[in-house]
Amino acid sequence: MAPFDSLRSPLDFLRAAIPALAHSDLLQSEQRWWQSESAPISSAIDRAGTPWVRMHDASGARIDEILYPAEYYTMLHRGYRAGVLWRAFEDKSLVPAYLLIHLISFFDPGICCPYTVSLATAAPLSKYGSPALQSRFLPHLLKRDDTVWQGATWMTEIAGGSDLGAGVKTVARPSGDHWLLTGDKYFASNAHAQLAVVAARPEGAAPGVRGLALFLVPRFRADGSLNVFLRRLKDKTATRSVPTGEIELRDSEAYLLGDAGSGIYLILEVLNISRVANSMVSVALAQRAMADALAYAETRIAFGRRILEHPLLHHQFESRLASLRAAFALAWESVRLLDEVWLARPPYNDRYHLFRLVAHLAKYWTAEFAVDTAKWAMEVHGGIGTLAEFGIERWLREAMILAIWEGTSHRQILDGLEVMERKHAHKLLFDHLAEHAPASDLRDLDSEIDRLLALPSAEKEIQAEPLFRRLALFTASHLLRG
Amino acid sequence: MAPFDSLRSPLDFLRAAIPALAHSDLLQSEQRWWQSESAPISSAIDRAGTPWVRMHDASGARIDEILYPAEYYTMLHRGYRAGVLWRAFEDKSLVPAYLLIHLISFFDPGICCPYTVSLATAAPLSKYGSPALQSRFLPHLLKRDDTVWQGATWMTEIAGGSDLGAGVKTVARPSGDHWLLTGDKYFASNAHAQLAVVAARPEGAAPGVRGLALFLVPRFRADGSLNVFLRRLKDKTATRSVPTGEIELRDSEAYLLGDAGSGIYLILEVLNISRVANSMVSVALAQRAMADALAYAETRIAFGRRILEHPLLHHQFESRLASLRAAFALAWESVRLLDEVWLARPPYNDRYHLFRLVAHLAKYWTAEFAVDTAKWAMEVHGGIGTLAEFGIERWLREAMILAIWEGTSHRQILDGLEVMERKHAHKLLFDHLAEHAPASDLRDLDSEIDRLLALPSAEKEIQAEPLFRRLALFTASHLLRG
Amino acid sequence: MAPFDSLRSPLDFLRAAIPALAHSDLLQSEQRWWQSESAPISSAIDRAGTPWVRMHDASGARIDEILYPAEYYTMLHRGYRAGVLWRAFEDKSLVPAYLLIHLISFFDPGICCPYTVSLATAAPLSKYGSPALQSRFLPHLLKRDDTVWQGATWMTEIAGGSDLGAGVKTVARPSGDHWLLTGDKYFASNAHAQLAVVAARPEGAAPGVRGLALFLVPRFRADGSLNVFLRRLKDKTATRSVPTGEIELRDSEAYLLGDAGSGIYLILEVLNISRVANSMVSVALAQRAMADALAYAETRIAFGRRILEHPLLHHQFESRLASLRAAFALAWESVRLLDEVWLARPPYNDRYHLFRLVAHLAKYWTAEFAVDTAKWAMEVHGGIGTLAEFGIERWLREAMILAIWEGTSHRQILDGLEVMERKHAHKLLFDHLAEHAPASDLRDLDSEIDRLLALPSAEKEIQAEPLFRRLALFTASHLLRG
């Protein structure tokens, strides 16, 4: 059974996948904690469903407090202390954050959302925020103890998250040295964060995405009163360790990041960080589902032997492990490329366009793989796979959210098409893969894509999916071998 | 949008799929009721999770009463009154039952399990039961009012349901004119049924499947006391309209069906009925998920138009509708063949072997399709697809149970291999398809299968999956065209 | 055991308590329905806890729909059809409504809140509404089928319900032929009603209670859009068959009832109807708890005999039944007096002041008795009294709400003091009781009360409780005998 052993531990998997793995000692000690402590906490939070919100204190004042159990914060703070946030700024690299996100997601996929959106709050603040804003807010986010502030990224409104140009109706009015925001955010992750980056439209700005700007919005006003209101939490079927809610902004104090005219670029940079995290969480989740399936298949007996020894199932483990490695290689490439470009500003260079295509491919493919693997792990468990009690069914619920937030497969495909069309990102990719893949294969794919891009618009969309999938698999497998 | 209209109504779909549809008026009036009344009942039962069991009355006597809401019984009895059970015996055909199961599953996939296991109780009773047993029990099952008894099929024990020969440890001891059963059933569907068929092993019988016998076990003893004990209900993630529990048999009164030596045949006949039902429920569920996705895609606006008009999504609706029709054709063929052979007894003829292969293909493929379609419908809904509140995520939970119970895909593939190997069922299938498919295609597939069957055992299993999948798709698409 | 038989049926109790009971046939047929149908519905709703609210439809539009099970409406509508609302206007008497409320509360105490607040909406509309308002809204409330509209009475805001003068901050602005209301209602019973009476303060009105006015607020605006917003439902521990929520009024269309200057009188008239209902529900609930205790005590054996035959317990049943009869007599007197005065307008006559005192005594005492009886019924059941499964503990939760809403005991005592002080209502009461009670007893109590009323304000409050309690008991027992 030794071939499958690396499935059992995210760190063993990372070690096998990444030569000269950085932060190995840190990861080792973190894994030890999560292995021994997190399981009952994580499953208690999942079982509890959507937490209650205590909206008022006894005197009737709005407090909008989310009633997580105390142990939730023990788990949550563990990651911040280990450095999911502060290390990015100490190392000037996102690598340690994504390594921790991978490792922790094996144990609780939802908790990495707070980490990711905190990162995606600190990044634009440190890059585009005025010195005054930075000195006022950044130290809170970079604390290494339990007083750390969390960040959040609130873009989506009631009309949906794909078409932000039409969907963002929150209005920003200038008011002295700051702005006042009014509007409703419909899917607001980490809804109790102390600081959020928020997409809004300054009064009088252009329609569409060009009129959007990115604002920093603290949870409390300068006078200490509540600055944002949590209308309610969403009854999500999974990722219950991140509270996702509906947020009401009502003349909420806000601070502009960058200049109003280039807000859409800042918003997309924020999404880059989340999209890459989604890919890392997806491969970690797939590994976890396989690890659980492995543990079961090693002990369950049918027809006189352990079911892992049944040829069909054994073969499935082998081929799925190969796919997991390829999916990881693809996700990891999106991490490496983002780490190169996350400090770049518009107008962006080709490395950024390459990153964007790889990120779309990775987001798309790792989520598909996570869903498929979670489904398979349930089937390996047979009847008990359908019981809430045994926790296997949870991975499919978690995976489905990974497949949807940060853009469904439709979105990745169409956005991937766009970056190929406008920036010829597929050619950048094929250059990037030149050492790894046979030239003829690269040429064939290139001309197929060019043919696709030359089609009339509707036809192009219709035919895009199989080719995009093939491109993802091709890239993944050659990165793996490379 | 007219091409997708048949998705909205199971009856419209049936009418398009089955020429000269029987019982059309009945289906019409039933559909009317389910459309107007069932939605709040069905979703309330799903939201409520696993129901409570009141195990004792106030005096401490065991009653093991499942606390469903009153409206559950309104919904449940609707199907019995319409004839999911009695019509099979009046018409001497399973067709009306399966038509009703399809129609009702569109509205509540779980409720068809009670209907199916009741049918699978009445069938062996009427076929193998002594005249005394029949006259004592059958009239209760065939009632047309709310006093109807329900049936249940309890096979699986703690060691799992695939390998019944090793797994069934329940022991039967003769006691006068009846038997006494002692053992635990671990996944007992419809755990409050008044009558169950139960697999057990008579004391001293052979080991393995040859030593199994099938017994009839009423919920109450002849003296009126409880005959079977419900240890607890399983916390299933879906199909909450059927109570699945752990049953303790403790010297429970039981009656032998058929003779003890041929129990395994009776057990497999019972499973035939469930497996075919599973296929019908799967296609109905896939249709329902598509219907919901359609309703959403028709109203949701993004990038200036309804998302149904986005080329990629529109194309997905078209191709998925074609797949749904093919999946239905395959499932329906399993119904028709079962209707031919359900009264046959061992030794079985070729028609029976053909049925078995088609039933495996249909169970396998329709469940895969239901899962994939439910996942896709969630993605069409974007973020709200992940919220319990909107009910879309439910279809994936329901579909996963369909993919697991009555045998996972592994089971269907391996059992399908066996009937091809032992009974050459693939050749029977190709004969059956001769009018529908090109002879050359049939020949090619035939020789590929023969090549597979000639492989050493382990290798055969390893390579079986893609070919089995191809055979399912091939059969489905040619049945559709035929 | 025959002496306790009337405990088992609310109608038997009413027949014994009220000579020449009106509407006896109606009550008979209604009791038959509630006895056979309501128990599983009522307990399913209680077990389900606070229902979900679906706040948005899939397109994102606010709908604020409360997800009760379908059977909730079956139960709810039963009362409306029987006439809890329309009979008051057909008979020009509240008696049939309160008889039905008593009878139904025996089976589900919470469901009578919707009935009561609907009555308390229709009453001021029919009394103070303009002909145009009446013809527009009243017919909807008086329907006798399932299309009936429900009413609601929304007064309390975040600062509490006792001190309405300070607590009501909702502002009303005139706008053409109607008003626009803006404010938050913090305990809004029957939060999904189609029509509510709402306390608000017209812009520029006097501070305190004199500045309040009463408005009619429909759930939907004239243009069909939502007029009031349900922020959330309260997680009440009982009375779950009435949805109580937080309501946001945001420029909500409203219509003035009566004239703005006398709003406080209208508000108090609305509360009269609820307070009397609370007394009737309390005695019905106490009876129900006793009925359940009786059923248990008749079958439970300890120390060799049924526990009902244990002298201490038997004695408790006897004395508690006597108290129940007295409590009913007091509650019923408040019904009779209200029925005399509900159409009176300010300035009120002495009959109205007498009613007010009796209503305070009855609200206070019946709720105390209900709580004490529910506690006692739990103790009679021993351990199973503490289990949610057996439903006995529910009566204490329900009773505690009866003791709190419509004013706690503090409130009844202090308001009772006031009406004695200002209107000499105790003297009116002693005149009223002259035929029933010995003159010397009346004289003694009268002078004790006068002595109390002569005390300095703080001291008067401190000493009020025991005397108020004695007055309630005295009145109740003499009404019973009378």
Place this chain on the structure above:
Amino acid sequence: MAPFDSLRSPLDFLRAAIPALAHSDLLQSEQRWWQSESAPISSAIDRAGTPWVRMHDASGARIDEILYPAEYYTMLHRGYRAGVLWRAFEDKSLVPAYLLIHLISFFDPGICCPYTVSLATAAPLSKYGSPALQSRFLPHLLKRDDTVWQGATWMTEIAGGSDLGAGVKTVARPSGDHWLLTGDKYFASNAHAQLAVVAARPEGAAPGVRGLALFLVPRFRADGSLNVFLRRLKDKTATRSVPTGEIELRDSEAYLLGDAGSGIYLILEVLNISRVANSMVSVALAQRAMADALAYAETRIAFGRRILEHPLLHHQFESRLASLRAAFALAWESVRLLDEVWLARPPYNDRYHLFRLVAHLAKYWTAEFAVDTAKWAMEVHGGIGTLAEFGIERWLREAMILAIWEGTSHRQILDGLEVMERKHAHKLLFDHLAEHAPASDLRDLDSEIDRLLALPSAEKEIQAEPLFRRLALFTASHLLRG
């Protein structure tokens, strides 16, 4: 407000009530932990309702694991480490245990049940267990770290807990050096304890209480397999921090404590420890409800001032605080007397009989007071007192369980009568109170009791309640002054 300050802290209350309080430093540091850490844990456990039981592991083996959150054990172990168990044996005194129980109950009333039943397991083991049993089991119970074993006391069966002579049907069969027990325990507190004391009836023993014996039953057999089976947990409405379940004993390994003939004495000694704990928990709970009411009344404004300043409410705080002190004095006297007699063996001396009467009076009166105070605290909070969100309603649920388990008020009254009748315990009590109370009062009460005891049996029971209540109040108030 200073007069009420001692309500806020259990330690301040203890210091005021007990001169020269022992273990003051320990209590101080424990209180600090519970004040800062326990609230979110305790309320999360209460909100979560009855925990799940994982009955089988994935391989199907029975494990009967209760799925408490991890933080439950953090809280639970805190008390064991502080010494609720080991200090009794180090100090040879129950005083430190009961002081800790009082203090901890202020923060979580349910968690003291595990402590109490562990104490009530260790006590008879150390008193009546053979040296071999003691050396095998006692060290596990007396550990000072998180590997401590818990105890449990399982007496009650389906027929109820009052009449153990008739109710205990569990049978014990000798088997070598141990016994095998078979039977069902219906209310088994701390159902996952590693060691329980269990009432059972040796085969062939006398009927009634004389035939009972007390056994030690470990959770696991000598061979490591499960020795007792948890059929299910009870859905209690409160005390959710102790798991109460139904236990199946099936040839469970057991060890006799003491000799079989005197089992009933051992059982009653076990109950003594629980009954006294119940009194201490009751007064702590009453204090907690008052502390919460105080915090609310200090901030809530009505009619222009804080409601605590309203004369009626202020007066209620004063008189209730006096009652709380008296109730504590009574409970504490039961602790002191038990500490004198807990090592005594039958035949008992007068001190033991005096203890028994005081324990009955204390159990009765403190529970009544706790229920009444919890109800009152809800009313002080008005509407929010009825909301689960604010946690006040919890105290009434908790208090009702205290009023029922360890014997309802009926039981205390009748058992108190018995010990007065048979042992003249009232005379012992009056001697005991001689220094505290006026001789004439003592004489009057004594003769009233003698008159009561001289009545015919049924009449005696009927008249007992008011006198028993008076005796409790009298004793409490004189102990307080003393």
